[in-house]
Amino acid sequence: MTNVVVIGSQWGDEGKGKIVDWLSERADIVVRFQGGHNAGHTLVIDGTSYKLSLLPSGVVRPGKMAVIGNGVVVDPHALCAEIDRLAAQGVTVTPENLRIADNATLILSLHRELDGIREDAAGKSNGGVKIGTTRRGIGPAYEDKVGRRAIRVMDLADLETLSAKVDRLLTHHNALRRGLGEAEVSHETIMQELTSVSDRVLPFRDTVWLMLDKERRRGARILFEGAQGSLLDIDHGTYPFVTSSNTVAGQAAAGSGMGPGALGYVLGITKAYTTRVGEGPFPTELTDEIGQFLGERGREFGTVTGRKRRCGWFDAALVRQSVATNGITGIALTKLDVLDGLDELKICVGYTLDGEEIDHLPASQGQQARVVAKYITLEGWKESTVGARKWADLPAQAIKYVRQVEELIGAPVALLSTSPERDDTILVTDPFED
Ligand code: IMP
Numbered sequence: 001m002t003n004v005v006v007i008g009s010q011w012g013d014e015g016k017g018k019i020v021d022w023l024s025e026r027a028d029i030v031v032r033f034q035g036g037h038n039a040g041h042t043l044v045i046d047g048t049s050y051k052l053s054l055l056p057s058g059v060v061r062p063g064k065m066a067v068i069g070n071g072v073v074v075d076p077h078a079l080c081a082e083i084d085r086l087a088a089q090g091v092t093v094t095p096e097n098l099r100i101a102d103n104a105t106l107i108l109s110l111h112r113e114l115d116g117i118r119e120d121a122a123g124k125s126n127g128g129v130k131i132g133t134t135r136r137g138i139g140p141a142y143e144d145k146v147g148r149r150a151i152r153v154m155d156l157a158d159l160e161t162l163s164a165k166v167d168r169l170l171t172h173h174n175a176l177r178r179g180l181g182e183a184e185v186s187h188e189t190i191m192q193e194l195t196s197v198s199d200r201v202l203p204f205r206d207t208v209w210l211m212l213d214k215e216r217r218r219g220a221r222i223l224f225e226g227a228q229g230s231l232l233d234i235d236h237g238t239y240p241f242v243t244s245s246n247t248v249a250g251q252a253a254a255g256s257g258m259g260p261g262a263l264g265y266v267l268g269i270t271k272a273y274t275t276r277v278g279e280g281p282f283p284t285e286l287t288d289e290i291g292q293f294l295g296e297r298g299r300e301f302g303t304v305t306g307r308k309r310r311c312g313w314f315d316a317a318l319v320r321q322s323v324a325t326n327g328i329t330g331i332a333l334t335k336l337d338v339l340d341g342l343d344e345l346k347i348c349v350g351y352t353l354d355g356e357e358i359d360h361l362p363a364s365q366g367q368q369a370r371v372v373a374k375y376i377t378l379e380g381w382k383e384s385t386v387g388a389r390k391w392a393d394l395p396a397q398a399i400k401y402v403r404q405v406e407e408l409i410g411a412p413v414a415l416l417s418t419s420p421e422r423d424d425t426i427l428v429t430d431p432f433e434d
Helices: 016-026 076-088 109-120 138-146 153-157 159-179 187-204 208-218 289-297 316-326 365-370 396-409
Strands: 004-008 029-032 041-045 048-052 065-068 098-101 222-225 265-271 274-276 310-312 330-334 344-353 356-358 372-379 413-417 425-427
Touching (some): 004 016, 016 041, 016 222, 016 265, 016 413, 029 208, 065 208, 076 187, 098 187, 109 159, 153 159, 153 187, 159 187, 289 310, 316 344
Parallel strands (some): 004 222, 029 065, 029 222, 065 098, 265 330, 330 413
Antiparallel strands (some): 041 048, 274 310, 344 356, 344 372
């Protein structure tokens, strides 16, 4: 028995929801360790859909503990709204089933505004770079965390020091806002914003690293629920077109307060083709009718922002990179059925850059924009793979595609998901038992 880290191996939206749901049923504790309410997924349990953005998946299952670790940025108003939405669906969230790290950073309205101001200026006020963020204030909140001026969960409990911290934060933000031609924010506005939610948030606060350490020693099964994807990682992703946190598996340790030895199996959720929301390089992007087909068949619209996702062929070179940067033990391959009916399929195996062959995406923004994908072509299949539950249910060409993916990325398929339905899964390895 081991703990499991679930991460996305591409640009997010790999279909983590279904897999995390299946695993969370088998876990005692589900921990979010990075990101915030920029994530979004829908869990369908006994016919009821639950939309989660900030709360860990375990929260909708009775008897599970959900944990928001120190690596997460928490918008307290979004948190309360999400708890209220769940309450309206009959799910009770109390300190019995949700703990929030007392050292987690808060997202404030000024972070959300700054995120929007930068995006609206179409890059003018952001050094000419438009990221296409979710406008949730994620980046600005992480900036304040690293700038050592953030307001954190436990600060809500001490109004005297909170007031001084808000002053310090506003010295920075108001200078920035003046420079951007925006109205200043008053001390009272922020104090009011914080004190209006403190009574609701504080009961959930906990010394999460300590609680997790005790639980681990007791033998609890812990599921670390990653958000976004490895190619959106602040260090390893397609910088600057990334999110503002480390999304790779190693962050599960730092973002929850556990040592790396506690992590165990790393499951990389991997879509059978590639999608990306927002700006940035995408070497296998298809702007033709095949890209259109993948978007429609795969219902590729963002759950948080409703934006249309860009679609393209499977990029084995990029996923191979994610296998290395995450230490992926095995992958869960999702949405294979979206490829049903295509005459031929391409897989990117590497790139050419200025006429030279390379086997990985370089770190430089300019080079990332110039690489040209190198493909192998496989025969497609006409039969439907929807709902397959064993290998024998799959057409030979689909099996060939999966084997080719495994070989090229250097990691085995542990699970193959063949529809949004929970049971439509081919299970090769149970990550908790591996
Ligand atoms: P931010 O995380 O809102 O700062 O957005 C930065 C980039 O990450 C943008 O390209 C977003 O579209 C992308 N992003 C953030 N969260 C997700 C997600 O959950 N799925 C896919 N893309 C995401």
